[in-house]
Amino acid sequence: MIALLLLAPIAIVALHVVLGQHNAQRARDEWESILQEASPAAVEVLAQSVRFDAVETQAHTEGALAAHARGDLPEAIRLLRLSYAVIQEAAPDRSQRLEAMGRLIRMAIAVTPVEPVATGSLRLPSLTAVAALATPLHYFLIHPAERFWLRVRVLRVGFWLAFRVLTRSLAEATVRPAAGRAWTIFDAGASDWRCLDREHLETFRAFAKSIRLRRPGLVAREGGA
Amino acid sequence: MGNRAAKGRQVTDVSLYSKLLIGVFLVTTLITLVGLARRGRLSACVSFPIYLLLVATLEALWLFWPEQFWTYAFLLQKETLQAVAKLLLVAELGFRTMRYFPGASARARVLAGPMLFAAAILLHRTARGVALWPFLTLSQVQTWATWALLVLTIVVVYHNLPLEDFHRALLVGLATYSGLWAAILGGYQVFGYDTLQRSIGSKLNGLGWTVLVVYWTWAAWRPVQQPALSEQTIERLRALQAAA
Numbered sequence A: 001m002i003a004l005l006l007l008a009p010i011a012i013v014a015l016h017v018v019l020g021q022h023n024a025q026r027a028r029d030e031w032e033s034i035l036q037e038a039s040p041a042a043v044e045v046l047a048q049s050v051r052f053d054a055v056e057t058q059a060h061t062e063g064a065l066a067a068h069a070r071g072d073l074p075e076a077i078r079l080l081r082l083s084y085a086v087i088q089e090a091a092p093d094r095s096q097r098l099e100a101m102g103r104l105i106r107m108a109i110a111v112t113p114v115e116p117v118a119t120g121s122l123r124l125p126s127l128t129a130v131a132a133l134a135t136p137l138h139y140f141l142i143h144p145a146e147r148f149w150l151r152v153r154v155l156r157v158g159f160w161l162a163f164r165v166l167t168r169s170l171a172e173a174t175v176r177p178a179a180g181r182a183w184t185i186f187d188a189g190a191s192d193w194r195c196l197d198r199e200h201l202e203t204f205r206a207f208a209k210s211i212r213l214r215r216p217g218l219v220a221r222e223g224g225a
Numbered sequence B: 001m002g003n004r005a006a007k008g009r010q011v012t013d014v015s016l017y018s019k020l021l022i023g024v025f026l027v028t029t030l031i032t033l034v035g036l037a038r039r040g041r042l043s044a045c046v047s048f049p050i051y052l053l054l055v056a057t058l059e060a061l062w063l064f065w066p067e068q069f070w071t072y073a074f075l076l077q078k079e080t081l082q083a084v085a086k087l088l089l090v091a092e093l094g095f096r097t098m099r100y101f102p103g104a105s106a107r108a109r110v111l112a113g114p115m116l117f118a119a120a121i122l123l124h125r126t127a128r129g130v131a132l133w134p135f136l137t138l139s140q141v142q143t144w145a146t147w148a149l150l151v152l153t154i155v156v157v158y159h160n161l162p163l164e165d166f167h168r169a170l171l172v173g174l175a176t177y178s179g180l181w182a183a184i185l186g187g188y189q190v191f192g193y194d195t196l197q198r199s200i201g202s203k204l205n206g207l208g209w210t211v212l213v214v215y216w217t218w219a220a221w222r223p224v225q226q227p228a229l230s231e232q233t234i235e236r237l238r239a240l241q242a243a244a
Helices: A002-019 A024-037 A040-069 A073-104 A125-140 A144-175 A181-212 A216-221 B016-038 B047-064 B072-098 B102-128 B134-158 B165-191 B193-221 B231-243
Strands: none
Touching (some): A002 B134, A040 A073, A040 A181, A073 A144, A125 A144, B016 B193, B047 B072, B072 B102, B072 B165
């Protein structure tokens, strides 16, 4: 009987704790953005950005590796830094978008089913391990929103790992430019970054689509895509 | 256990403390209602002013005609009526918070609906006078209402739904007071109405209710902050619903 009396006070405490997590201003801002920014135009802008960054990092990294191979170390390091700068500039944007999507997906009414992050084209062992661990978990989860959330988490961890590897290998290549290991790792990290970036674009595409699914006009214009 | 023997008799005299609290409540209720009207919040949650008016009327009956209404039977009827109004308020709060979000609304209905339904069944039993332990039954009604509000809160936070400041004040105040009142009502049944009512039950409840109404008065008079959603966003959400 006494236990019954405690049920309500427990609920009060839980309610205050849960409500403490709610930020009305943030919720408002995110609802504004979810409905305004997940447009086909926004997806296209992001797709262009991903393509542009991929071309830049690939060109700079390949140039750096070529310069390193022919012994032009100052030029190699310069190009490596350029490649790193592109990623460094893009990193906050990717991280913020993934973080927002992780929260916003619960807000989305309909969710397009997503696939787990592909492990095939990843080169860094740590990244491959994270993606490989997440794959069975992905199939274990039933709700599409949970799968989406997992994918977003894997991508965020992936970006963080790749960026960390790139920072370390750049530092190592700068200190010991003659050693080949750092250059190889940087190349693998940059390659994985591009791979993650494409996956992130696909995630955003699925996210935007899930929001637009209930707008028949838009779906019709896209040919039901 | 049980106070059925006391049914229908005069419970006790209205103490000065109770008179004072009821007086403060009646005044603050009036100020709250004026505040709601002045700030254009009467329609923000229609059942809220109705709930306040109902409680005020029932409390006024107690204050002004104690020899007629300060009875155990009236107490039960009063609590039953107030609980009905409270459940309606919870339901409207849930509806208004989630009206543009069908997914969240469906989840809230599935989770909180059975709680409100259970509370309604218990209330029905109390109203018919077939509840074996009426205070405990009313306590359970309050408990279900508190849990239903907790579920609404969880759904709001999980789906990151926008919440009007005023609705937030209603949610927090209602849940906190309902929880407190549930414990006190249960205590009436466990420890005996006369004992607990005369000692701390009445004082605690009166104080809790007064604090709650003062809080709601502040919420009612508070200048309208930014709306939870802009008109443009609401239009977009309506369009999504219409297309669904």
